[in-house]
Amino acid sequence: MSDKPVLLVTGGSRGIGAAVCVLAAQKGWAVAVNYVSNQAAADAVVAEIRAAGGEAVAVRGDVGVAADIDAMFVAVDKHFGRIDGLVNNAGVIDLSQRVDEMSAERLERMMRVNVIGSILAAREAVRRMSTRHGGKGGAIVNISSMAAVIGSPSLYVDYAASKAAIDTFTVGLAREVATEGVRVNAVRPGIIDTDIHASGGEPDRAHRSASMIPMQRPGTAQEVADAIVYLLSSPASYITGAILNVSGGR
Numbered sequence: 001m002s003d004k005p006v007l008l009v010t011g012g013s014r015g016i017g018a019a020v021c022v023l024a025a026q027k028g029w030a031v032a033v034n035y036v037s038n039q040a041a042a043d044a045v046v047a048e049i050r051a052a053g054g055e056a057v058a059v060r061g062d063v064g065v066a067a068d069i070d071a072m073f074v075a076v077d078k079h080f081g082r083i084d085g086l087v088n089n090a091g092v093i094d095l096s097q098r099v100d101e102m103s104a105e106r107l108e109r110m111m112r113v114n115v116i117g118s119i120l121a122a123r124e125a126v127r128r129m130s131t132r133h134g135g136k137g138g139a140i141v142n143i144s145s146m147a148a149v150i151g152s153p154s155l156y157v158d159y160a161a162s163k164a165a166i167d168t169f170t171v172g173l174a175r176e177v178a179t180e181g182v183r184v185n186a187v188r189p190g191i192i193d194t195d196i197h198a199s200g201g202e203p204d205r206a207h208r209s210a211s212m213i214p215m216q217r218p219g220t221a222q223e224v225a226d227a228i229v230y231l232l233s234s235p236a237s238y239i240t241g242a243i244l245n246v247s248g249g250r
């Protein structure tokens with residue numbers, strides 16, 4: 001069993017998730033770096049953590065597939081023998097479309113990955129961390145988006161709705177397990193400079209959007225990771241059910 005507290009970060013191979021993995025390792029967490037297809041990116045995050053003297057392992061799994069989520073937690077059990085934190089970070093966008101153009105397949109994928117994947121992963125974490133199940137407690141941070149508040153018209157209202165579901169899920173689960181040693185919070189990033197915009201067909205979106213952001217610049221993955229790792233930490237011991245905007249004022 002690891003002496004260190006163990007953190008699983010879904011989508012830990014790139015972007016915000018990778019920044020969380022590296023920062024959490026610096027703060028003393030042993031880290032399971034989940035990825036779905038980019039093994040090289042996950043291996044690079046693991047190598048960076050190990051080179052700095054930390055503990056990390058890459059774990060493949062699609063959060064859009066229930067069996068993969070179960071297997072991912074079993075892999076963490078086997079490798080580390082414990083789990084103390086979960087960051088539900090893996091998430092997808094899609095091409096800009098109006099709702100009257102969207103296919104059922106698109107909507108099903110959006111909700112399966114962003115919503116159901118996060119809920120199932122939280123279920124597995126609670127089954128292991130909650131004192132009700134004999135666990136020692138822990139912390140969950142869900143990654144929402146300012147889209148949940150803005151609605152993202154003509155871009156991806158479906159994505160915005162999936163993140164609004166994450167907000168409500170965060171508040172509900174936080175209250176459900178509040179006496180069981182498990183804190184549950186969310187972070188709402190604004191426009192952050194990562195690969196996600198390229199996957200939505202607009203690689204330069206973060207910088208093109210600077211004028212719409214009160215601070216006149218996109219955020220960095222590091223700035224979001226700072227907030228997430230804080231919410232995981234014991235200085236945040238009285239914070240649960242909170243949703244923290246990390247959005248440059250947007």
Ligand code: NAP
Nearest residue numbers: 011013014015016036037038062063090091145192194196
């Ligand atoms: P990103 O750069 O596109 O990275 C996505 C990460 O998620 C990768 O590690 C990817 O793994 C993984 N992933 C994607 N689908 C997955 C699946 N089905 N199962 C497991 N892992 C999966 O994304 P990001 O910008 O860092 O976004 C991270 C989170 O922040 C998302 O929930 C996103 O909605 C949210 N967010 C981002 C922004 C922004 O402006 N960037 C704003 C608000 C909210 P592979 O490397 O294997 O592909």
